[in-house]
Amino acid sequence: MNSSCTLDSPQTKSEYLNDVISKTMAKNPNEPEFLQAVKEVLSSLEPVVLKHETEYKDLALLERVVEPERIITFRVPWIDDNGKARVNRGFRVQFNGTLGPYKGGLRFHPTVNQSIMKFLGFEQIFKNALTCLPIGGGKGGSDFDPKGKSDNEIMRFCQSFMTELQKHIGQDVDVPAGDIGVGAREIGFLFGQYRRIKNNYEAGVLTGKGLDYGGSLARKEATGYGLIYFMREMLAANGLNLSGNTVIISGSGNVAIYAAEKALSYGAKVVAMSDSNGCIYDKDGIKLDIIKELKEVKRARIKEYLNHCPNAEYKENNGEIPAVYTIKADIVLPCATQNDITLAGAKALVENGAKAVGEGANMPCTNEAIEYFLKNNVLVAPGKAANAGGVATSALEMCQNSMRYFWSFDEVDKKLDGIMTNIFAETKKAAEVYGLGNNYVAGANIAAFRKIAKAMKSQGLI
Numbered sequence: 001m002n003s004s005c006t007l008d009s010p011q012t013k014s015e016y017l018n019d020v021i022s023k024t025m026a027k028n029p030n031e032p033e034f035l036q037a038v039k040e041v042l043s044s045l046e047p048v049v050l051k052h053e054t055e056y057k058d059l060a061l062l063e064r065v066v067e068p069e070r071i072i073t074f075r076v077p078w079i080d081d082n083g084k085a086r087v088n089r090g091f092r093v094q095f096n097g098t099l100g101p102y103k104g105g106l107r108f109h110p111t112v113n114q115s116i117m118k119f120l121g122f123e124q125i126f127k128n129a130l131t132c133l134p135i136g137g138g139k140g141g142s143d144f145d146p147k148g149k150s151d152n153e154i155m156r157f158c159q160s161f162m163t164e165l166q167k168h169i170g171q172d173v174d175v176p177a178g179d180i181g182v183g184a185r186e187i188g189f190l191f192g193q194y195r196r197i198k199n200n201y202e203a204g205v206l207t208g209k210g211l212d213y214g215g216s217l218a219r220k221e222a223t224g225y226g227l228i229y230f231m232r233e234m235l236a237a238n239g240l241n242l243s244g245n246t247v248i249i250s251g252s253g254n255v256a257i258y259a260a261e262k263a264l265s266y267g268a269k270v271v272a273m274s275d276s277n278g279c280i281y282d283k284d285g286i287k288l289d290i291i292k293e294l295k296e297v298k299r300a301r302i303k304e305y306l307n308h309c310p311n312a313e314y315k316e317n318n319g320e321i322p323a324v325y326t327i328k329a330d331i332v333l334p335c336a337t338q339n340d341i342t343l344a345g346a347k348a349l350v351e352n353g354a355k356a357v358g359e360g361a362n363m364p365c366t367n368e369a370i371e372y373f374l375k376n377n378v379l380v381a382p383g384k385a386a387n388a389g390g391v392a393t394s395a396l397e398m399c400q401n402s403m404r405y406f407w408s409f410d411e412v413d414k415k416l417d418g419i420m421t422n423i424f425a426e427t428k429k430a431a432e433v434y435g436l437g438n439n440y441v442a443g444a445n446i447a448a449f450r451k452i453a454k455a456m457k458s459q460g461l462i
């Protein structure tokens with residue numbers, strides 16, 4: 001789902017903010033996802049900007065925050081299994097390096113374009129700041145579609161992609177990782193080609209590596225587990241908990257699977273998961289082992305779950321609301337892709353009694369959907385904060401690579417839990433300080449922005 005919400009004129013009380021939003025909209029007219037992300041973040045910064053308006057204006061701080069430091073696009077030629085030459089487009093957006101080397105995943109999906117790369121890179125700046133680890137914001141990828149490709153085709157594509165990308169990355173420069181369509185297999189091929197070209201074992205140049213060559217234990221689980229740690233904190237702060245609640249999850253990839261695993265461990269009942277075609281509904285609770293086998297081993301469609309659990313139901317997507325969001329649940333975890341929950345989806349979920357939404361994916365709710373949830377007292381854990389466990393553990397992977405040492409699964413998992421607990425505390429504090437109640441969407445944006453603004457100010461006009 002890549003259709004964005006409507007982008008009306010900004011209406012904050014800060015003239016400076018309105019001006020920056022308007023100019024960004026005029027400058028990037030063909031980038032709806034990027035504009036959606038900018039508008040969502042900047043509008044929520046109103047109380048902070050009103051306090052520091054002259055200072056930020058003099059430093060052109062917001063104008064610089066919305067402008068990537070660098071965008072690299074490149075051609076990726078490769079040969080398919082029939083010997084036919086193919087060409088894709090590669091991207092790396094090095095958005096903001098104030099807090100550390102650019103850090104953010106690579107997405108391989110046919111919908112990838114500059115708008116999507118920029119929205120993801122922009123979000124990443126704030127997410128990475130929230131982790132309190134020394135990492136800047138970046139993102140990259142390609143419009144290459146890995147679905148249906150052989151391992152050899154994936155390898156040839158990754159080798160060609162890295163042949164160009166290696167000119168622009170390095171363990172102290174820019175450190176990519178996985179995202180949609182890029183998992184351990186792809187990271188392995190990318191790392192191999194980097195090492196071959198550089199003739200240098202620079203383990204920290206990529207994260208999400210295999211455990212046998214510099215990967216971190218718990219990295220695979222980190223985004224999903226981290227989401228649930230954040231949800232645990234958010235629910236507890238509002239007198240709720242996971243135990244005994246029903247959960248629906250969109251997606252059945254890396255984030256979705258490990259969010260489901262951790263939610264189950266806290267006593268929640270996961271009744272639905274999905275892929276881009278439709279969802280399965282198992283009122284007795286999803287058997288996660290079957291999903292793992294289908295998705296992590298066989299790379300099959302989720303519909304095949306019915307071959308193993310004939311009592312479950314399969315609902316095909318048709319219409320504006322993806323089938324998974326038509327199922328009744330207390331807790332909703334969108335873990336697939338952007339703009340998955342539109343206003344119509346939000347209304348259906350509220351009608352069905354949803355109490356909390358946890359964004360495992362990046363920007364899975366449109367701005368209108370978020371507003372609707374908040375107005376209807378549905379708690380929202382914003383992706384920037386709630387899915388930061390992946391990048392945080394990637395930073396822990398870099399740390400282990402630098403030490404030439406590794407931590408046990410439990411050590412990494414404990415650090416991850418601590419980081420997510422702290423992110424929630426910072427988010428909550430910022431929301432309270434600025435009188436925003438339990439609007440954690442604004443709280444996370446403000447907490448992150450204040451860190452970035454301070455560091456950008458210290459580093460001068462660059």
Ligand code: NDP
Binds near residue numbers: 274275
């Ligand atoms: P995966 O590729 O492992 O899984 C993606 C899942 O989402 C699949 O089930 C896929 O279904 C589904 N999906 C993808 N595109 C669409 C679409 N257009 N419509 C409906 N469903 C779709 O990716 P991840 O789990 O790694 O990433 C999921 C989300 O989490 C993304 O937004 C990503 O940016 C975000 N994220 C990921 C992190 C990570 O560590 N991996 C870290 C932080 C955020 P199908 O197989 O049918 O395509």
